[in-house]
Amino acid sequence: MMAAVAWRSLLPVIMISIFMVYEEWVSFPSCKLLPSTTYSPDKHVENVDDSLEDLKVMMVANLLLLGSEAGFVNLYFRDYYMSKFFKKSFQSLNPDMLLVLGDVSAKGSELSRTKWLSVLHQFDNMLGPFLDLPLHVILGDRDVGDCSGLCANSVTWIARNFPGLDSSGCGAFEISNISFVSLNAVALLCGNNKLRFDVEKVIERESVGLQMEIEGMDEANNGFGMFSEMSHDFRWRVNAMKSGSGPVLLLHFPLYQSGKTHIGEGSTFKSIIDPSGKVPASAQREGFSGTGPYDLSQTVPPNATEYIFHALKPRIIFSAHTQEFSDRTHPDGTREVTIPAMTWKVRDDPGFIVATFQRNKSAVSVTYCSVARESRILIAYTSALVLFLFFIIVSNTLEPKGLS
Numbered sequence: 573m574m575a576a577v578a579w580r581s582l583l584p585v586i587m588i589s590i591f592m593v594y595e596e597w598v599s600f601p602s603c604k605l606l607p608s609t610t611y612s613p614d615k616h617v618e619n620v621d622d623s624l625e626d627l628k629v630m631m632v633a634n635l636l637l638l639g640s641e642a643g644f645v646n647l648y649f650r651d652y653y654m655s656k657f658f659k660k661s662f663q664s665l666n667p668d669m670l671l672v673l674g675d676v677s678a679k680g681s682e683l684s685r686t687k688w689l690s691v692l693h694q695f696d697n698m699l700g701p702f703l704d705l706p707l708h709v710i711l712g713d714r715d716v717g718d719c720s721g722l723c724a725n726s727v728t729w730i731a732r733n734f735p736g737l738d739s740s741g742c743g744a745f746e747i748s749n750i751s752f753v754s755l756n757a758v759a760l761l762c763g764n765n766k767l768r769f770d771v772e773k774v775i776e777r778e779s780v781g782l783q784m785e786i787e788g789m790d791e792a793n794n795g796f797g798m799f800s801e802m803s804h805d806f807r808w809r810v811n812a813m814k815s816g817s818g819p820v821l822l823l824h825f826p827l828y829q830s831g832k833t834h835i836g837e838g839s840t841f842k843s844i845i846d847p848s849g850k851v852p853a854s855a856q857r858e859g860f861s862g863t864g865p866y867d868l869s870q871t872v873p874p875n876a877t878e879y880i881f882h883a884l885k886p887r888i889i890f891s892a893h894t895q896e897f898s899d900r901t902h903p904d905g906t907r908e909v910t911i912p913a914m915t916w917k918v919r920d921d922p923g924f925i926v927a928t929f930q931r932n933k934s935a936v937s938v939t940y941c942s943v944a945r946e947s948r949i950l951i952a953y954t955s956a957l958v959l960f961l962f963f964i965i966v967s968n969t970l971e972p973k974g975l976s
Contacts, residue, residue, distance in 0.1 A: 587960050599660040603941040627748040627929040630667040633892030634913035636678040639690035650916045655698045657943045662701045670702045673892035673911050674712025674824030681717030709734040710754045711741040712824040718865040719762035740770035750929045751819035753778050760876045779883040782818055813885045815904040821886035825893050826910050828877035868894050888936050916946040
């Protein structure tokens with residue numbers, strides 16, 4: 573009888589210890605290095621500073637935080653685990669920088685500034701140790717809204733709360749000799765909108781700056797003001813830069829995919845850019861289906877895509893919005909990687925990528941990382957509860973009854 577009582581008293585401690593070990597184990601990401609989708613082999617970069625180390629950048633997207641409107645399940649279950657995933661990813665991967673490619677908020681375009689501040693507070697709490705690293709956040713359509721409701725003052729206010737963004741929601745920076753340019757892709761979808769013109773100015777400024785660096789000051793100045801009418805509503809400066817010689821490009825919407833786009837082989841991850849525009853089942857959860865405010869198949873328009881390629885000649889492109897992972901190569905050989913959603917709100921298997929920029933090569937190695945499925949965590953919780961109740965019932969059944 574005393575043994576049964578002792579076993580029953582130890583059972584909660586044993587169950588809690590087992591679950592804590594399990595929770596610690598599932599919090600670490602599972603990562604896989606992806607094959608390169610580029611057609612040509614890496615070229616050795618000359619005049620490399622040997623003191624520079626490889627730059628490892630973790631990239632996430634579509635956090636879809638609710639701030640003060642988060643319910644019990646989101647606040648104490650989903651967001652709790654996402655915070656653990658960030659912490660364990662930081663510990664295991666040791667990145668040098670964090671990039672967030674838009675949609676920090678689930679419905680930021682509808683929020684007052686007070687409610688936006690609660691989202692920002694939740695964002696800081698979720699990132700944890702990443703706040704000590706260089707951080708760059710770009711704006712998504714859920715953050716600022718669609719063209720019909722795009723307000724320059726609102727975009728400016730939101731952009732001020734994220735490091736490195738100008739009033740139009742764009743940014744440019746350099747770290748470890750790697751140049752990055754981030755664009756407000758939402759504005760590029762709009763017609764005669766002031767923000768779109770501001771984004772075009774950023775693209776032109778960065779294009780001229782790159783040509784000055786690559787071709788020399790005199791050649792860049794000679795080319796300044798020379799335009800080519802290559803689109804019905806974009807006037808482009810002549811650009812003699814080679815494809816892939818520009819910066820790393822960051823934007824929320826994927827660039828337009830032509831019929832000649834090459835999809836990387838050897839990857840088990842599917843693409844969401846479906847020509848039919850069909851929304852996947854993984855996104856049909858909790859009211860996030862279909863629009864956000866744009867459809868998940870939305871891309872940067874063809875003319876704006878062509879303009880970006882011509883002006884910036886990006887080294888590699890990272891985009892988001894689709895909530896799914898994809899890895900493809902454009903006709904000019906430029907690789908574009910689309911980041912999956914990092915939340916259980918829209919998919920059972922969230923993920924992120926880690927891009928490593930090697931100091932002695934022009935190519936970038938990309939690692940896809942997935943975190944625990946929500947369904948498996950729920951099964952573990954349910955199993956633990958059923959097992960606990962089973963042991964309680966069995967121990968009560970086996971306990972000898974006292975004499976009457």
